[in-house]
Amino acid sequence: MQPETERRPLLAAAAGVALGGLGIVGASDRANAETSEDSFTILEGTEYETTGTVRTADADGPTVLVVGGLHGNEVAGYEAAASVSDMDIVRGRLVTVPRANVTAIESGSRIGDDGTDLNRQFPTGEEPTTELARAIWGVLERFEPDVVIDLHESRNLYDGDVEDGVGQAIFHSRDAEAEREAEEAADQLNENHVSDSAYDFTVAPFSLPPSETPNMLVHKAARDTDAVAFLAETVSSEPELSTRIRWHRRIVRSLLWEELLDESAIDDGDDEDGDEGEDGDDGDEEDGSDGEDDGADNEPPEAVIGTDPADAEDVDFSEGDTVVLDASASSDPDGEIVRYEWDVDGTDEFEEGGETVEASLSYCGELSMALRVTDDDGATATEEVVISTE
Incomplete structure (x- = not known):
């Protein structure tokens, strides 16, 4: 994806952030000889220690970073990010940090043991403000992702005002391609996997200062690097957790298919899980056809x-x-x-x-x-x- 506007050089504003909290600790070949998997540890030996994965295909392609668990009470986000880590890719590199804020996840709260909201510690053009935020930002320094996807949940639905709730929305950086891909992901999800229109996903760009919620990871990724960024939100108040997890996975799969996946991996008729009362057999075909010869x-x-x-x-x-x-x-x-x-x-x-x-x-x-x-x-x-x- 090519951004609509010129971006600042990668990480120019935070070049001094240390990489000591991030290290590749092991590697193992997958059964698929065309894909390998590595793991890395963030802040090893501390209470914030967490693990990420890197899946690399033999074919060249962009790097995509998927993050979950910046807020520990947004379960579908971090569970979906964990399941995404095993997603088969045919090109490029998929990096995942499913449980970014383990102390918040362990307590089931928005705030971790350091008493801060982790997703408010990433000021644009400056160094992140906490040790954990700097370590998370170190992942972007290490892997230089082309696309960043952050998975979250909200108690209420988005109606244009982020103060009232942001559930069932895909927010995107201010790029023409990012907007197009977010809209395609929402349309595909709503048409095939959301049976109640009250839970249809909407699309909106990141707000601009001073009205935006400040110092979020995706805002910094979009403005301080070459990355295109997305923030996906499901509503946690009504749908079952397993449904919300699948919605997140579908969003990620849709946003990734042009970058890392084969085209058949995201087909408008593909309904292999039968979400939300769908019959699940109206186009589930590995080659993207309508299910018939x-x-x-x-x-x-x-x-x-x-x-x-x-x-x-x-x-x-x-x-x-x-x-x-x-x-x-x-x-x-x-x-x-x-x-x-x-x-x-x-x-x-x-x-x-x-x-x-x-x-x-x-x-x-x-x-x-x-x-x-x-x-x-x-x-x-x-x-x-x-x-x-x-």
Whole structure:
């Protein structure tokens, strides 16, 4: 993406920030030989110690940074950022810092142990004002991202006044391309994954001083570096946590597909998780088609999930329990099912498996588990169950 206006040289205003809090501590090759993964630690040995990941594809491309957990009471943001860290990329580099403010997350509060709001410690043109803020900014110094995405939540919906609430909005830096991509992400999400229009996502540019909320990470990233920046907000007051996490993932996926993903990874008809009452089978096709073989009269398969216990959707499980998911009742009216894929952790990432899988319930709250089946003509169908864990 090319910015509409010229930006200042990368990090020119904060060149003196130390990198001592950031170091690559380990690397391991992924099963996909075209992608490698590293990890790094921020402020190792302190109460603020947290871990980030770096996924690097063999093909050249831009660097994208995804941050969550600047505020510890905005759960969907940091849970989504953690799940994004495993997102498959085909080019470039994906850097994630899912739990930026661990002391705030541990206490479930907006403010960390240092008594400050972390997302108000990034003054434009100056050095960040706290040790943790400087360490977070050090990540931008180290990796020089082209795109920064910060994931948050709000108690109320955005109606044009940030003082009343900013939920269900994608805010963007003041660039023509950033605005276009934010609008495309919102349109795709609203059309395919938000069934209640009251929760439709809106789009707005970052405010300008003096009316803006001061010293936010994305503002500094947009103004002190070459990065294009986005701040995504879901509303935490009504939708289930698992739904809000998926909304965040969808926003990230949509914003990234031109940069890091294959085009088929974000298709307007792709509804593999069946969010918010959607039927989940109207275009879920790995090659971006409409779910049917080109020019053929193939009928799509039917995905059916059985559970053990049979009434699993009505049971309040305890953390650590297991549930068996069974796809054997799935069928194809004019052929056969050749592939079963499962998403048992609510991440929107399907992994190939057999007709049955055993899922361990390590997630508290409501969790959508999904099945995708593919027939011998390449058509797909999805189904999901929602499991509750106390």
